[in-house]
Amino acid sequence: MTFERGPSVVDSVTQDAAVMLEFLALSRQHVLQAAQVDRPQKAETLSSTSELLFTGAQVRELMEHHQKCIAWTHNVVHMPTFLDQCEERLCSGGTSIEEDWVSLYYAILAVRTEGLVTLYHAHASKLEEVEIYAGDELAMVCYQKSIESLNQADFMKNHSLFSVQAICLLIYIGHNTGDSDRISVLLASGSRIAQCLAIHRLGPDHKSSISQCTDQILRTRRLIDREISKRVWWFLVRQDWLQIPFNNTYNIHPSQFNTPMPRNCDEEAFKMVVDGEVIQHDQDQYTQGSYTSVLNNVAVIIWKMEDRMCQKRAEEETESSMRDLYSEVLQADREMKQLIAGLPLFSDLK
Structure with a gap:
C-alpha cells in the first residue's frame, strides 16, 4: 500500500491519517526528512534581534577569544565551522540570516563560565582594543537577544541543531542571573528537539554510512x-x-x-x-x-x-x-x- 505525498502531508501532518500510519511504519523522522527534501530553506531578513552589534573585526576578535579560552568548557560547538559561518553570514555583509543561527551567535557571545565571558576579559583593555565597552552589560543584551531569536525562529516548531546548541550555551548565564526556571524548561525542550532531530540515535561510529560517500570534502x-x-x-x-x-x-x-x-x-x-x-x-x-x-x-x-x-x-x-x-x-x-x-x-x- 502506498500513500500519495502532497503539500497537505507536510502542512497539516497531524490531520492526515495516511501520514499517521506512515509515521508508525517508517518512523516520524524518516517521513519528515523525506517530506522536506524539496522544500526551500527558510532564511529570515535581518531583524531587530539580528542587527549587528559589532563590526566584522570585533566579531572575529570575540569568536577567536571564545575558541581559545571558553569553547573547552562546553565543547558544544565546532569553532572552526562556526567561524566560517560568521564570515559567510556576518562579516561578508550578507543580507539574510536564519534566526536560529542568530540565537546561537548571541548565545556564544553571552556565555559565561568559571568567570569567563566572551564579552568579558580579565583585563578590560583587551576589549577596549577593539572598542567594546561594558562587557557584562553587553553579555546580558546578547543573552536576551538569543532568547528573542529562539522565539522568532519558533524553535519549538521549527527544529534545528542551532537552536539546541544555543539552549545548551544559555545555561551558563541563565543560572547566574536567576533565570533557572526558564533554563530548566529550555533544556527539557532541547532534549526533545534533539530526539526529533534523531541525534540520539546516531549509532556506533564504525557503522556510519558516511564512509561510503565518494566526495572527500x-x-x-x-x-x-x-x-x-x-x-x-x-x-x-x-x-x-x-x-x-x-x-x-x-x-x-x-x-x-x-x-x-x-x-x-x-x-x-x-x-x-x-x-x-x-x-x-x-x-x-x-x-x-x-x-x-x-x-x-x-x-x-x-x-x-x-x-x-x-x-x-x-x-x-x-x-x-x-x-x-x-x-x-x-x-x-x-x-x-x-x-x-x-x-x-x-x-x-x-
Missing part, C-alpha cells in the same frame, strides 16, 4: 557534522544526569539512545578527519573535548548509582534498606576516585 563535512551532533547530545545527557543529586530524577535513559560519546579529536579539519575517519586521540593528549569528556564519565557514574538505588529502594525506609542505599553511594565514590586517579596530568581535577 562532503565526507569530511558530514563526519564533522556527526561529531558536532554527538557533542550536543552528550551535553544534554551530561546536564540531565549531573542534576540527579539535586532532583533525584532524570529525563534521559541510556536504553533510549545509542549515540556514542564524542571523540577526543583535534578541531582543525585536516587533523580531525584523516582517510575518511575522525581520529581519536588517547586521553593524555589535550583537545577541546578533554574537560567535558571527564564530566561525561562523571555523569555516567552518577546515573549508574541512581539506577542501582532505584532498584533497591523499599516502600518503607528501614535501617537495613538505608544501609543498602548507602552502599551504592560508597560504590559510586570508589568509581569516582578511580576515575580521578586516572586523569591525565594536564587536568586540574587531579
